[in-house]
Amino acid sequence: MDVTVGHSLNEVEEQHITSRRVIVQQCLKENNITTCTLDEVPNIALIASGGGQRAMVGQLGSLLQLGREGLLDCMLYLSAVSGSTWCMASLYKHSNWSSQQEAVTGAIVERLGHSSSVSLEETFAKLNKYFSQSDNYSLTHLWSALVVPKYVKEMDEHVLSAQRGQHNMDPYPIYTIIDKKIKQEQRQLQDLWFELSPGAAGYSIAGFFVDQAHFGSQFDNGSLIKKQPEMDMLYVQGMCSSCYADEVETWKDINEWLISLWHSSTYEECSCQKCEALQTLVELNIRALGEKDLSDVAQKMNKLLEGQVDRKVNAAFLDPNNMLTLKRLKDKLKEYTMEVCEGFSSWNNSYENCNIPASWWAVITSTIACAAQWKWGTQYNFLYNMTAVEVEPSILAAETRDYMDAGLMLDSPYFSVLRPERNIDLIISLDFSEDPMESVKGAVEMSKEMGIAFPHVVIPKDASSRPEDFYVFPGDRKSPTVVHMPLFNIINCGDDLEEWKKKYTTNQGAYSPELITGLMEKAAVNVKNTKDKLLEQIERAVHEKVQKHGQT
Numbered sequence: 001m002d003v004t005v006g007h008s009l010n011e012v013e014e015q016h017i018t019s020r021r022v023i024v025q026q027c028l029k030e031n032n033i034t035t036c037t038l039d040e041v042p043n044i045a046l047i048a049s050g051g052g053q054r055a056m057v058g059q060l061g062s063l064l065q066l067g068r069e070g071l072l073d074c075m076l077y078l079s080a081v082s083g084s085t086w087c088m089a090s091l092y093k094h095s096n097w098s099s100q101q102e103a104v105t106g107a108i109v110e111r112l113g114h115s116s117s118v119s120l121e122e123t124f125a126k127l128n129k130y131f132s133q134s135d136n137y138s139l140t141h142l143w144s145a146l147v148v149p150k151y152v153k154e155m156d157e158h159v160l161s162a163q164r165g166q167h168n169m170d171p172y173p174i175y176t177i178i179d180k181k182i183k184q185e186q187r188q189l190q191d192l193w194f195e196l197s198p199g200a201a202g203y204s205i206a207g208f209f210v211d212q213a214h215f216g217s218q219f220d221n222g223s224l225i226k227k228q229p230e231m232d233m234l235y236v237q238g239m240c241s242s243c244y245a246d247e248v249e250t251w252k253d254i255n256e257w258l259i260s261l262w263h264s265s266t267y268e269e270c271s272c273q274k275c276e277a278l279q280t281l282v283e284l285n286i287r288a289l290g291e292k293d294l295s296d297v298a299q300k301m302n303k304l305l306e307g308q309v310d311r312k313v314n315a316a317f318l319d320p321n322n323m324l325t326l327k328r329l330k331d332k333l334k335e336y337t338m339e340v341c342e343g344f345s346s347w348n349n350s351y352e353n354c355n356i357p358a359s360w361w362a363v364i365t366s367t368i369a370c371a372a373q374w375k376w377g378t379q380y381n382f383l384y385n386m387t388a389v390e391v392e393p394s395i396l397a398a399e400t401r402d403y404m405d406a407g408l409m410l411d412s413p414y415f416s417v418l419r420p421e422r423n424i425d426l427i428i429s430l431d432f433s434e435d436p437m438e439s440v441k442g443a444v445e446m447s448k449e450m451g452i453a454f455p456h457v458v459i460p461k462d463a464s465s466r467p468e469d470f471y472v473f474p475g476d477r478k479s480p481t482v483v484h485m486p487l488f489n490i491i492n493c494g495d496d497l498e499e500w501k502k503k504y505t506t507n508q509g510a511y512s513p514e515l516i517t518g519l520m521e522k523a524a525v526n527v528k529n530t531k532d533k534l535l536e537q538i539e540r541a542v543h544e545k546v547q548k549h550g551q552t
Contacts, residue, residue: 001222003382004200004209007421012164012199017043019168020076027073033539040549042425042541045417045480046075046171049439050082050243050407051432051487052506053151054519057112058432058487059087060105061520065527067101074538075428078171079416082407083506084432085175085240086152089233093158096169109520113513115153120260124360126155126234131363133229135218136378136400139250139370144238146257151510156233161213163198173197175240176204176413180377180402182392183409189450191392193415194403196236202382204416205450206391210382219382228380239377243405251286251371258282258364261356270355277304278364281340285372288333305340337372341365377403410446412439418452424480426541428534434506436467436486453479466490466497470530472537477548483537485526492525 004010009017025041028034046066048059059080066072080088090108091097097104123145130141149155160175167173175196182192193204202209210219218226231239262275280301287294344365381401383391395401406413411433417424433439437459447454455473463471469491475481488500504519511519527534 002210002214002219002224003222003386004202005207005388007207007419009421010199010209010211013172013197015165016168016172016198017076020170020172023073023169024076027070028538028542030070031074031535031538033535034542034546036542036546037549040542040546042538042545043076043423044074044426044428044538044541045077045079045422045424046428046430047413047417048078048080048084048087048430049412049433050084050241050405051411051434052083052241053086053508053511054487054504054506055083055432056086056090056151057511057516057519058523059084059430060090060108061523062430062527063087063091064101064105064520065524067098068524069527069531071527071531071534071538072098072101072171075171077174077417077422077424079174079176079413080240081176081411081413082241082243082405084430086148086237088173088175089156089237090152092163092167092170092173093156093233095166097167098170109516111153112151112511113516117153117510118149118155120264122155123149123257124261124363127363127367128360130235131366134216135228136216136380137366137370138375138378138402139367140235140238140242140377140404142254142367142370143242143250143376144235146253148234148238148241152237153510156237159213159230159232160196160198160236161211161230167198174413174416175236176406176416177239177377177403178406178409179203179395180404181394181398183404185394187392187394189446190390191395192409193406195416203391204419205452208383208388208391215382216379217382218380219384221385221387222382226380239403239405241405241407242376243407247374248286248289251282251289254367254371255279255282255286272354273304274354275356277301277340278344278368280304281337282368284333285337288330334372338369341369341372375402379403410439410442412443414439414443415446415452418447418454418480420452425475425545426537427480427482428537429482429484430487431484432487434501435464436489437463437484440471440473440482440484455479455482457482469526470533472533481537481541483534485530487523487526489526491529492522 021038021041025038049055063072078088091104094104126145127141131137177194178192179194190205191203195204196212199212200209201212201215213230214224216231217224217228258279262270280297283297284294284301287297344361378400381398383396384399386396388396412429412431417427431439440457444454444457455475457473467486467489469485469489471484473482488497490497493500
């Protein structure tokens with residue numbers, strides 16, 4: 001079969017960590033930590049939470065300082081979620097980036113702080129490419145092409161599988177997402193967690209994987225039957241960071257995108273009836289979601305589509321003299337929006353004097369239809385029609401699955417590195433969340449529910465409001481030790497803690513060069529202040545690994 005079943009590491013990962021372990025051993029030696037054999041080198045995972053651009057820049061500053069302190073090469077794995085995946089994607093564009101970290105980081109900072117946003121023409125060209133290549137177009141494609149470049153200032157088109165053999169001097173990278181349907185239905189957590197790495201993609205805890213190059217392709221009963229182009233890193237970043245997508249704001253993004261398109265000088269300020277109809281349709285949805293009066297927009301829509309709508313669902317329900325209850329209206333508006341989008345191509349010839357290229361209308365109407373359905377991260381399901389008692393039956397019966405930001409469930413990628421086959425001895429958690437202790441609490445609760453070993457955690461009462469810079473939750477023979485490091489804390493921020501938190505909120509726009517520099521410096525201070533404590537925990541992990549090895 002083309003689907004791998006079972007709890008084992010793929011060959012790409014095995015080869016990577018074998019070569020990486022030599023580098024970790026050398027790093028331990030350089031830090032005067034007890035000499036150990038390659039088999040006794042501890043498996044250390046560095047994980048980074050979400051937090052929008054704060055997470056991206058904070059992680060960049062933290063990693064840079066870890067490199068300067070001579071500690072980065074102690075890390076076997078690097079795993080990220082949500083906003084911190086933007087940092088990882090930027091770093092791993094460069095082969096063996098950790099060996100040229102200063103130069104690579106400098107180039108990323110220059111791009112983030114000084115590059116202009118991606119142009120409208122580039123955005124639509126990218127969307128058109130996504131639409132033409134994918135059988136499962138969704139809002140994730142829009143988010144990837146329209147929103148993510150506003151922050152990362154580029155369109156990264158390289159693919160994850162191409163990183164094989166290019167990063168043997170770097171930690172092995174793992175990106176984390178979740179199965180949307182499992183979250184919505186609150187089914188067993190083992191089927192929720194999903195990971196992407198250069199070698200494979202799949203359900204981390206359940207133990208089902210495919211070659212990363214084939215994730216998104218069509219499968220039947222474990223066999224590949226239709227190849228799809230591998231998703232690029234721009235899409236991966238979009239899928240990983242979609243938790244910031246608010247429904248009203250997404251409709252507003254579509255509205256602004258269309259306005260900029262209609263008014264682009266390239267298309268000579270197009271204001272034809274066709275463009276106006278779609279703009280009004282979007283406005284209807286924004287009004288309904290905002291629970292605002294629709295009567296004037298409804299009248300306009302009726303007039304624009306007069307004689308065009310002859311389907312089962314039509315504009316009559318928008319009659320301001322016969323408005324439905326708000327809940328019925330929203331449900332009906334979704335159905336109506338779908339009808340308008342589906343029938344739009346047959347009405348094209350009725351509209352004249354439109355300057356927008358005909359090839360673009362399918363992309364535009366499909367995007368609006370995806371918004372009406374709130375369709376995100378849709379991919380072919382590689383478990384479709386398989387027989388597997390370990391997996392929720394509803395997954396096996398679905399031809400497609402929807403994947404989204406893991407931060408919607410847990411804002412730190414614990415369950416990618418807690419796979420038993422990765423044998424992690426020490427987890428170092430860089431936390432950039434608004435509540436610096438929430439992810440630890442969530443990991444404790446979810447680990448217990450899934451029967452996964454996790455250290456005993458006692459969190460001080462005021463830790464969320466006045467966090468320190470370094471927490472240690474000791475492991476035992478079954479669980480790894482967890483070191484937890486909040487970005488903003490009473491050590492590196494002092495009495496200005498709240499001011500720093502207000503200065504860098506999760507949903508603010510792209511950072512200025514000054515904001516980027518300030519945040520990177522604050523993250524670096526955090527690492528510098530805790531270097532000795534980190535070394536102590538790394539040495540402890542070595543000592544315990546040596547003891548375990550001697551007893552086996």
